Amino acid sequence: MAQLDIFHYPRSRLKDVDLALASSLEGMLEKEVTSKRLELKEDYENLLRPSLEKILVGIGMQKMLWPEALGGEDHNKPDVSYTIVSALEQAARADVGLAFLAAHSLSLQAAMALEGNYDEDACRAFAPLFCDGSAPVIVSFVLATYGKGEVSPLKGGKYPQVIATSAGDGWVLNGKDIRPSCSGADADLFGVLCSVESEDEPAFVVMPGDASGLYRGAEFKKTGLAASRNAEISLSDVKVPAVNCLWRGEEGFRRLLSWYYLGLAGAGVGALLASYELIKEWGDTRVIKGRGHIFKDNPLTAALMGEIAKEISVSRLLAYDLAGLLAEPETYGDAGSQSIFVAASMIAHDIYSTAENTIHRIMELMASAGYAKEWQLERYWRDVKTVQCYMGSAELAKHDYARWFYQTKTL
Amino acid sequence: MRSIEEFTRPLEYVTPLDKVLGDLVKSWAENEVMPVRRQFDEDWERHEIILPAFKKLMAEYGLQRAPFPEDLGGMGLGRSDATCVAVFRVFEHIARADSGMGLAFGAHIWPMEFITFKPHENRRLCEEFAPIFCDTTRPVFAAMVMTEPQGGSDIENVEIIKGSTLQTTAVREGDEWVINGHKLWASNTGGLAELMAVYCTTNPGSEDLNDFAVIFVPSNTPGVTHGKPYEKAGMATDMNSDVWFEDVRVPVWYRAIGPGEDAKWVGEIMSTGNMGIIAWYVGSMMNIYERLQEFLEPRKYRGRPLKEDDGVAGALADFASTIEALRILGYQSARMLDRQDLYGERWKPKAVAKARAHRYFAADKSLEAVGKVMNLMEAYGADRDWDVEKHWRDLKIIQLVEGSKQLCQIEVARWFFECETL
Ligand SMILES: Cc1cc2nc3c(=O)[nH]c(=O)nc-3n(C[C@H](O)[C@H](O)[C@H](O)COP(=O)(O)OP(=O)(O)OC[C@H]3O[C@@H](n4cnc5c(N)ncnc54)[C@H](O)[C@@H]3O)c2cc1C
Numbered sequence: 001m002a003q004l005d006i007f008h009y010p011r012s013r014l015k016d017v018d019l020a021l022a023s024s025l026e027g028m029l030e031k032e033v034t035s036k037r038l039e040l041k042e043d044y045e046n047l048l049r050p051s052l053e054k055i056l057v058g059i060g061m062q063k064m065l066w067p068e069a070l071g072g073e074d075h076n077k078p079d080v081s082y083t084i085v086s087a088l089e090q091a092a093r094a095d096v097g098l099a100f101l102a103a104h105s106l107s108l109q110a111a112m113a114l115e116g117n118y119d120e121d122a123c124r125a126f127a128p129l130f131c132d133g134s135a136p137v138i139v140s141f142v143l144a145t146y147g148k149g150e151v152s153p154l155k156g157g158k159y160p161q162v163i164a165t166s167a168g169d170g171w172v173l174n175g176k177d178i179r180p181s182c183s184g185a186d187a188d189l190f191g192v193l194c195s196v197e198s199e200d201e202p203a204f205v206v207m208p209g210d211a212s213g214l215y216r217g218a219e220f221k222k223t224g225l226a227a228s229r230n231a232e233i234s235l236s237d238v239k240v241p242a243v244n245c246l247w248r249g250e251e252g253f254r255r256l257l258s259w260y261y262l263g264l265a266g267a268g269v270g271a272l273l274a275s276y277e278l279i280k281e282w283g284d285t286r287v288i289k290g291r292g293h294i295f296k297d298n299p300l301t302a303a304l305m306g307e308i309a310k311e312i313s314v315s316r317l318l319a320y321d322l323a324g325l326l327a328e329p330e331t332y333g334d335a336g337s338q339s340i341f342v343a344a345s346m347i348a349h350d351i352y353s354t355a356e357n358t359i360h361r362i363m364e365l366m367a368s369a370g371y372a373k374e375w376q377l378e379r380y381w382r383d384v385k386t387v388q389c390y391m392g393s394a395e396l397a398k399h400d401y402a403r404w405f406y407q408t409k410t411l
Numbered sequence: 412m413r414s415i416e417e418f419t420r421p422l423e424y425v426t427p428l429d430k431v432l433g434d435l436v437k438s439w440a441e442n443e444v445m446p447v448r449r450q451f452d453e454d455w456e457r458h459e460i461i462l463p464a465f466k467k468l469m470a471e472y473g474l475q476r477a478p479f480p481e482d483l484g485g486m487g488l489g490r491s492d493a494t495c496v497a498v499f500r501v502f503e504h505i506a507r508a509d510s511g512m513g514l515a516f517g518a519h520i521w522p523m524e525f526i527t528f529k530p531h532e533n534r535r536l537c538e539e540f541a542p543i544f545c546d547t548t549r550p551v552f553a554a555m556v557m558t559e560p561q562g563g564s565d566i567e568n569v570e571i572i573k574g575s576t577l578q579t580t581a582v583r584e585g586d587e588w589v590i591n592g593h594k595l596w597a598s599n600t601g602g603l604a605e606l607m608a609v610y611c612t613t614n615p616g617s618e619d620l621n622d623f624a625v626i627f628v629p630s631n632t633p634g635v636t637h638g639k640p641y642e643k644a645g646m647a648t649d650m651n652s653d654v655w656f657e658d659v660r661v662p663v664w665y666r667a668i669g670p671g672e673d674a675k676w677v678g679e680i681m682s683t684g685n686m687g688i689i690a691w692y693v694g695s696m697m698n699i700y701e702r703l704q705e706f707l708e709p710r711k712y713r714g715r716p717l718k719e720d721d722g723v724a725g726a727l728a729d730f731a732s733t734i735e736a737l738r739i740l741g742y743q744s745a746r747m748l749d750r751q752d753l754y755g756e757r758w759k760p761k762a763v764a765k766a767r768a769h770r771y772f773a774a775d776k777s778l779e780a781v782g783k784v785m786n787l788m789e790a791y792g793a794d795r796d797w798d799v800e801k802h803w804r805d806l807k808i809i810q811l812v813e814g815s816k817q818l819c820q821i822e823v824a825r826w827f828f829e830c831e832t833l
Contacts, residue, residue, distance in 0.1 A: 145789055146710040146717055157713035157720075179790050221452075221795035223804065290565060290572050300817050356782060363807060364816045367563065368596050371644050371808045378644035382804070385785065389793040394786055395726050396712070 004273050007313050009320045013327070014082050017075075021059070022086040028054055029094035037376065042226035052098055052227060055091060056136040061102055063131045065109035070123055071131030076113050078335075081323035084259075085266035089319075092270025093277075096383035097227025099270055101182060103263025104139040105130075108191055108206075110259040111246065116329055117255060117336070125243045126206065129189070138209075140180040140187035141260070142233075145392070151195040154202060155250065156400060158392075162235060164194035164203050164245075171205055171245055173213075173238040181390055184231035185219040191246075193253060204253050206244045213238040223389075224382030255336030261348035262326055264387060265319040268351040271380045272312045272358060278377050279305065279362045282369065295365075304361055311358045315351045322347045342404040345397050352388040359384060412704045415507070415697040418731075418738045420500075424746045426493040432474075433500040439468050440508035448509050449795055455647035456640050458603070462550060465512065465648075469519075469550035474501070476544040478520060478527035483537055484545035489527030495683060495745035499690045503741075506694030510805045511648035513691045514812060515552065518598030518649070521680045522555040522608030525625055525667035531676055535664060536627065540606060554604035555680070556597040556628075556654055563596065564818045566610060569677050570760055570825070571833065574612055574623035579656065581611035581624050583663060588626050590634075590659040598812075601640035601652035605630050608667060609656070621670035625677070626661060634659035645804030678758035684813035685766035686748055689741035691809055692777040695802040696734045699784055702798050703730070706788055726787055733780040737773045744769040764826030771819035774810040781806060 005011070014022075032051050040047040056062040065080060066072025075083065084106050092099035109130070112122040130137050147159030154160065162175035173194060180190060188209040196203050207214065217232040246252060283296035283305055295301055322344055325332045333339050359381040363370035370377045388394070402408055443464050454460045469475040479485025488494050498520070506513040526533040526540070544551050557566050565576040579592025590611060594600075597607070607628045614622040628635060638653035667673050707727075710717040717723055744766060747754040755761050781803045785792030793800050810816055825833045 146712055148709050149711050153712070153714055159711070181790070221449075223793040223795075223800040225793075286562070288562060288564060289568075290576055300820065304817075360778065360807070364810060367811045367815050368558070368808075371646075371811075373642040373644065381807075382644060385782070385800075385803070386793040389785055389788070390790050392789050395722060395783070399722060 004276075007273065007276075007309075007316045009086075009316050010324070013079075013320070013324070014086055015079075018083045018086050021083060022090045025055065025059060025087055025090040026093070028059065029091065029098075033094040033098075038374070041373070042379070044226060044229060048095065048097065048227040051095065052101060052138075053136045055098060055102055056105060057134060061087065062105050062109075062137055064106065065113040066127040066131055067113065067123060070127035072113070072127055076115050076118070078114065078116060078329055079327040080110070080114070081259075081262055081326040082320070084263055085269070085319050085323045088263050088266030089270040089273060092267040093274040095227060096267055096271050096380060096387065097225040099267035100225055100264070100383075100387055101138060101227055103260060103267060104141060104182060105137065106263050107256055107260035108139050108189075110335075111191075111252065111256040114259075116334070117252075119246065121243050122206075122246055126189075137189060138183045138187045139189050139191065140183045142175075142178055142180050142190055142192040143392070144193055145179065154195075157396070160193045160195040160202055162192050162194045162205075163197055164205055165197045167239070170239055170241045171203070173205065173207060173235045173240065176234040178233045178235065180230065180233060182225070182228035182230055184233050185216055185229040190233075191256070196248075201249045202253065203248050204246045204256070205240055206246060207235075207238060207240055211238045211240065222386060224379065224384075224386035251336040254338070254341040255334065258326065258335040258341050258344040261344035261391075262319075262322050264391065265322055265344075265348045265351050267387065268348070268355045268384060269312075269316045269319045271384050272315055272351075272355050275359050275362050275377060275380050276309070276312050278375065279308065279365060282366050301365055304365060308358050308361055311354045315354050318347045318351060338404050342401055345400060348391060349388075349394045349397055352384055352391060353394060355384040356381075356388060412701075412708075415700060418693075418697060418700075418734050420738060421742050421746070424496050424742055426496060428491065428493050429497040429500045432497050433504060435472055436468065436474075436501050436504040437507075439472065440504050443467050444508035444512065448798070448801070451509065451511070451647045452645075452795075452801070453647075455642060455650075458648075458650060461512075461648050465515070465550045468505075468512075468516070469552070470547045473545075473547060474516065475519065475551050476541065478523040479537055479541045479544065480527070480532070483541035485527070485541060489524070489532060490529050492749055495686055495748040496742065498683070498687060499741055499745040502687050502690035503694035503697070506691040507698040509648050510691040510695050510802065510809060511646035513687075513694065514646065514649045514809065515598055517684065517687050518555055519553045519604075521684055522553045522606070522625075522627070524680055524683065525608060525673070525676055526627075528676075528679065531668050531672065533668060536667070540627070543605060552599040552604045553606045553608070554597045554599040556594045556600070556607045557610040558594060558596045560593060560595055564815055567677075567681065567814050568818060568821075569620070569623070569674055570822070573618040573620055574610075574674060575616055575618045577610060577612035577623070578615065579609065579611045580615055581613050581626055583613070584660075586663045587660045588624075588663055588665065590626065590628065590656045590661070592656045594654045594656075596641075596651045597654065598649045598651055600637050600654050601650040602630075602637045603650050607654070620674040623674035623677075624670075625667040625673040627665040627667065628656070628659055628661050632659050632661060644807070645801065646808055676758050678760070678763050681813060682748055682757045682762040682766040685763075685770035685819075686741070686744045688770050688809050688813060689737065689744060689773045692773050692806060693734060693738045693741050695806055696730075696737070696777055696781065699781060699799050699802055700731070700734060703727075703784055703788070706791065706797065723787070726783060730780050730784055733776050737776060740769055740773060760822075760826050764822050767814055767819040768823045770814075771810075771816050771823075774806075774816070777806060778803075778810065
């Protein structure tokens with residue numbers, strides 16, 4: 001981590017345990033992923049799945065927020081936000097997809113187990129799955145997107161992909177051609193935003209991956225994020241107990257998303273830091289303009305490299321700023337508030353837009369090497385673009401910002 | 412749904428050649444490439460699906476022989492005054508299906524330009540090589556082999572670096588050139604190209620342009636070794652590898668044009684190459700426009716069709732405006748290179764600087780626009796099945812072929828501001 005400290009972040013806010021976690025992740029991933037990259041490339045079975053297991057189970061990130069009494073590590077104060085950013089930075093340096101999956105797990109844990117919004121029943125229902133077993137629990141979300149007219153839109157304008165019907169002491173879920181946020185082919189748990197039949201308030205329901213009536217399509221090909229084996233799913237009368245409905249209304253959902261965006265922000269910064277390491281190495285040794293002109297000393301390329309460093313620095317500060325906002329709900333408001341949700345969304349979108357542009361620029365500077373799989377840069381480029389797509393349209397997210405900052409009336 | 416042809420193409424530039432070739436390539440793209448293109452990424456190493464898709468275009472329709480004079484079985488593209496506009500149209504349609512194929516085809520044409528284009532047509536070499544390319548039973552490729560491990564930009568930067576970094580040497584021994592060196596990245600290598608135009612120096616370190624030599628080498632010449640294809644972020648249809656030359660001997664008259672002239676006409680490859688690159692951007696974006704229309708059709712936002720939302724419409728307008736403007740720019744750029752009587756010779760620094768300006772502007776605008784479309788399509792933007800992400804991956808690298816962004820900037824500044832040392 002040492003040479004990356006050159007990009008400032010509020011180190012004093014990180015506890016020893018945070019630094020230790022980041023450092024053990026860095027060491028483990030260097031050995032398990034980075035050193036095997038050229039040989040195993042993006043092999044899911046032999047590289048990514050075993051590494052995910054090491055992150056979630058070996059290092060214990062899937063136990064992190066759950067209460068100790070339920071087998072967890074009780075790391076559930078709001079300032080776990082710093083732990084999440086610093087850990088996912090490191091995970092993403094090795095593989096953005098791994099960090100992306102970890103962000104799903106951590107934000108779901110935060111939504112149920114965080115001090116301030118601790119949900120005893122939900123924790124009792126779900127903590128054992130994460131804490132008892134020796135297998136990684138892959139979490140996926142089914143979020144709102146564009147609709148095809150089957151249900152009414154949410155206030156923000158998008159549509160839940162699943163309809164929930166209250167049935168006795170539980171819920172029945174239905175939907176087809178559903179696009180999960182990740183791992184549709186192998187997720188163990190889906191957090192599903194549902195439209196509730198004949199009611200205005202949506203529901204957020206947790207659905208086990210082995211639920212009867214859940215059908216998974218074939219894994220499809222996509223730009224990046226090889227760690228996420230995504231596939232469309234369909235739900236035909238999937239029954240879940242009442243406790244699986246974590247909340248009604250949009251506040252709880254916003255809280256989940258605020259924490260999710262924090263994880264994604266950390267992952268985006270990790271991708272940027274890794275890309276910096278590559279352009280640094282390139283700039284130190286490459287010669288251009290005839291003999292003896294070291295790349296980094298050329299005023300034109302140096303200016304671009306300076307711009308790149310500036311973008312990475314600012315993104316890192318922004319990610320830690322978001323951690324700071326989430327760490328102090330009594331000062332800044334709850335993660336489920338409009339204010340924090342909008343801040344989280346703005347920061348995450350900004351970091352990914354920066355990451356896309358910055359890695360674009362680095363690829364320009366590394367020319368053919370930037371495009372060759374051997375040099376690894378292109379993987380970060382594909383991965384951050386894929387995360388950005390899965391985060392939803394940045395253009396439409398601006399409507400959320402306008403609603404909040406200008407109190408729009410009909411938007 | 413509106414057709415892609417609604418994007419303006421300056422009709423006053425259209426020639427009969429352009430119409431015939433354009434229609435032919437359009438139907439090839441739709442029938443031979445689009446149905447199989449989603450399998451190309453996994454075929455990067457072997458080209459088992461890619462090569463058959465190329466066959467009709469290159470061999471049966473005969474585009475591989477297009478630059479050669481008609482009396483030698485070619486289409487006389489090298490002698491026409493409408494070549495660039497016609498090539499623009501061809502490239503657009505190839506790139507609508509797959510811009511990597513556009514690059515592979517472009518990289519086949521570029522070396523041919525040295526020997527087939529007037530006024531420097533090399534009749535002897537045309538006669539020597541035309542039969543290879545006039546075989547209509549199989550696709551045959553050429554390659555322009557320039558880049559070396561220490562860098563491609565410096566070799567492309569002929570005006571300032573003057574070939575002084577070239578490390579591939581050509582030594583004359585009697586009636587033969589003896590070539591030694593190591594090249595990287597040339598399109599159509601990896602064992603594909605049967606003929607290569609190899610950039611060499613006859614005097615290492617020299618800044619005398621007479622020492623800058625472009626020499627044709629058949630790939631089956633003893634001493635030539637093609638490496639394994641590289642795995643890349645995209646552009647699976649363009650095969651690239653290392654190529655080693657170890658005491659490779661070719662006849663002395665395999666030099667493209669001659670001392671001083673080889674270096675001079677590299678400028679023409681650069682101006683025409685940069686113009687062609689704009690066509691790949693435009694063609695790919697026109698296909699994205701088609702796919703985007705299909706994407707939008709059934710989708711709703713805030714209770715209305717997605718495209719009827721004012722905010723979304725703003726983003727759609729930006730995308731359409733980018734295609735509209737770049738298509739006009741690209742055809743204009745092509746026309747300027749065809750009308751050398753009005754705009755000057757296309758090998759000259761002025762033509763190169765202008766083509767580079769047009770191209771790097773097009774590259775920046777296109778990449779920004781396509782990135783935004785992917786984002787608007789949310790998770791589907793990253794799907795192989797929607798084709799947009801493939802275009803995005805492919806288009807990125809076109810930004811550096813035939814001159815990286817920074818090299819373009821340097822050359823544009825050098826010409827427009829009369830800089831002397833850049
Ligand atoms: C898909 C693909 C197809 C290709 N096809 C061919 C082909 O057919 N034939 C062939 O010979 N090569 C081919 N290439 C190689 C290509 O031409 C080179 O990659 C290109 O010339 C850049 O060279 P380089 O990669 O060695 O980078 P370098 O030359 O090392 O340049 C790296 C970076 O340095 C900067 N730079 C360079 N010069 C200057 C300068 N004067 N001022 C400021 N900044 C500068 C730029 O940012 C540039 O991107 C291909 C490459 C790819 C990826």
